[in-house]
Amino acid sequence: MPGAAYAGPVSDQPRPARRTSGWVVGRVAGAPIVLAPSWVVAAVVLTVVLAPAVRGWAPGMVGARVYVVALVFVVLLFASVLVHEIAHGLVARARGQQPQEFVLTLLGGHTSFGAAAATPGTNALVAVAGPVANLVLAGGFLVAGLAVGRDQLVGVLLLAGAFSNGFVGLFNLLPGLPLDGGAVLQSLVWAVTGRRHTGTVVAAWCGRLVAVGVFAVAFALPFALGGRPTLTDAVWGGLIGAFIWSGASGAIRAARTQDAVDQLTVERVGRRAAAVGHTDSVAQARAVAAAAGAQDVVVLAPDGRPAAYVDVAAASSVPADLAGTTPVTTVAVTLPGGAVVDGTLVGPALLDALGRASRHSPVVVAVAHGRVVGLVRVPDVVAALRA
Template identity: 40%
Template sequence: MPSSPRPTRGFQLGTLVGARVIVQPSTLLMLAALAFLFASGTEGGMTRRAFTLGLALAVSLFVSVFLHEAAHAVAARAFGRRVDEIVITLWGGHTSFDSTALTARVSGVTAVAGPLANVAIGLALMGIGAALPLTGIGAGILSWAAYANLLLAAFNLLPGIPMDGGRVLEAIVWAVTGRRHTGTIVAAWGGRVVAVGVLLWAVVPPLLRGAAPSLFTIVWAFLIFSILWPAASQALRWSQTLARREGVSAASLMRPAVALRFDASVAAALNLADDAGAEEVVVLAADDAAAGRFPVTTAREVPADRRETTGLDAVTTPLPRGAAVTVGADAEALVEALREWWGRTDAWVVLSEGEPVGVVRLLDAMNALR
C-alpha cells in the first residue's frame, strides 16, 4: 500500500472518514477580507453590526466549501480509497486520497460528488427559507448560504481543469478513449478556455454597454485567471508524462529471471538460466523468500573450472525483504514503489502468483517513468 503523504501544515480540526481536516492559517485572512468586503457593501457602510454580518456570510461560504470537500472524501471512501486529508485553504479547498490504479469511474464520481452536494444543500436551504417565517438577518444569511452553494456548484461544474467539471470531462473522455492522458489534454484545454472566458466576462459586457469595466471586477477576474491558467497548463504537462508512461509496467521492464536456493552453485544457476533463457537469477533464502539477485553475465565471469565449487554468495547482490512488485504492476504502482524503495535497493523481484519471474532494475524504471 502506498504511504500516506506528509501532513499539510495548519490547524487540525479533527478527522472525517479517516482523513485529517486541516484549515490553513491563510484561510483566516480570507475570512477577514470577505467579511470586510461584504460589510462594506451593505447599506450604511462599515459598522460593527455590518462586519459581524459579513463575517457570518464569510463563515457560511467556507462551511459550504468544507461540505463540498467532505462530499469528495465520502465518495472516495465509498470506493474503498484511503482518504488522507481535507484541506481548507485561502482560495477554497482540496481533498487528498489514494489514487493508485485510479479508474475513470472512480475519478469522475468522486469529482462530481462535491458540486452535487452543494446543489443539494442550496436547494435544501431554499426549501427551509420558504417553509420558515424568517425575516431580517436570519433570512438574509439563509438566502445567501443557499445562493453561495448553488454558485459554488455552478462554478465547479465548468468543464475545465482544475474545476471538478474538468475532472468529470477528463473521466468521460478517458472512459470513451481508454486513455487517461487524452482526457487530461481535453480537460486542461477546457480549463484554459474557462480562464480566458473569465477575463472576457469581466471586460466585454461593460464595453458592449458603452461603460468602463469595473476595476474591482477586473482584479477578481485576473486573480481567478491567475489560478486557472497555471493549473490547466500544469495539467497539460502532466498529460505528456502520462502519455510517456502509457504501456510502462513491471512486465514490460522486467528482465526474465529464474529462482533457486542460496545453497546452489554458480554452475547450477547458469544451467537453469540458460535452459529458461533468463537474464537474471533470483537467490532464495531458506524460507524461499527472495534474498538476492545477480545478472547471468556476472556468473559467467566465474572461470568455468570453478563454477561447480563456487557458491552463489560470490556473485549475489543482497535484496532487502519486500523489494518486489507484481508482474501486473502498472506505471502508477511503479511510481509508488520507486518512492518507497529508491536508495534502499537497486532492483525489485517481479512476482507472478508469488513466484519470481523477473527482475526490474530501479534505474530502468526511473528512466521509463520520467
C-alpha cells in the same frame, strides 16, 4: 466576483498521505477537516471587501457591526464550501473511496483521497455531489430569505447565501478540470474511450479554455461593455483563472504519469536476468546469461530463493583464465528478504509491489511462475515514469 470561492473534488491522481498543514477543526467520514493558513488570509480579505456591500444592505449600520456582519457572511460562504467538500467525501466513501482530508484554503477548498476512482461512474458521481449540495443549499437559503424579506438584514444575508451557493454550484459545473464539471467530462470521455488518460487530457485542455474564459470575463468583458474592471473582480478573476490553469496543467502532467504507470511492466523497467546456483562459477554464470540473452544474473540459495545478484562490473573484472575457478558468490551482492516481486504483475499493481519491495533493497528480483525473469532497479523505474 466578491464572495466567490472555488470548491472542487480530488484530482484524478491520489494525493500523498502527508496531511496538509493547518488546524484540524473536526472530522467527518473518518477524515480531518483542515483550515489551511491561507484560509485566514481569505477570511480577512473577504470581510474587508464585503464591508461596503454590508453598508449598502443596511445603511444605518456603522462601526464594528459592519465587519461583524461581513465576517458572518464569509463564514457562511466557507461553510457552504465545506458542505460541498463533505458531499464529495460522503458519496466517495459510499462508493468505496476513503477521503483523507477536507481542506479549506485561500480560494475555497478541496477533498483528497488515498486512491483515484476505480470507474467512470464513481468519478462522475463523486464530482457532481459537491455542486448538487451547493444548489440544494442555494434553494434553501432562497426560500428562507424570501420568507424573512429583503427589508431585514437576516433576509439579505440569506439571499446573499443563496447567490453564493448558486454561484459556487454552477461555476464548479463548468466542463474543465480541475472543476467538478471537468471531472464529469473526464468520466464521459473515459467511459466512451475506455481510457482514463484520454478523459483526463480532454477535460484538462477544456479546463485551460475555462481559465482563459475566466480571465476574459474578469478583464476583457468590462472594457467591451464600455467600462473598466473593478479591482476586486480583477484580483479574484486573476487568482481563480490562474488556479484553474495551474490545476488543468497539473492534471495533464498527472495523466501522463498515470498512463506510464498503467503501461508499467517488468520488461519496460527491468533487465532480463538468468539464474544460477550458489555453487556455480563466474564462467558458468557468463555462459548461462549468454545462452538466455540476459543482462543480469541472479544467484539462487540452496532452497531456490533469490539470494543475491551479480555485480556486473565486479564480474567483468575477473580474468577469463580465473573465471572457471572463481565462485560467482564472490562477485555477488546479497539480497535481503522481501526484495522479490511477481513478474506477471503490470500497471499500478506492479508499481505497488515494487514500492513495497524497494523498502528492503534498491534492486529487486522479478519472478514469474517460479522462474527468475528480470532484475529491476529503482532509478530505472523512476526514469521510466518521468519519461
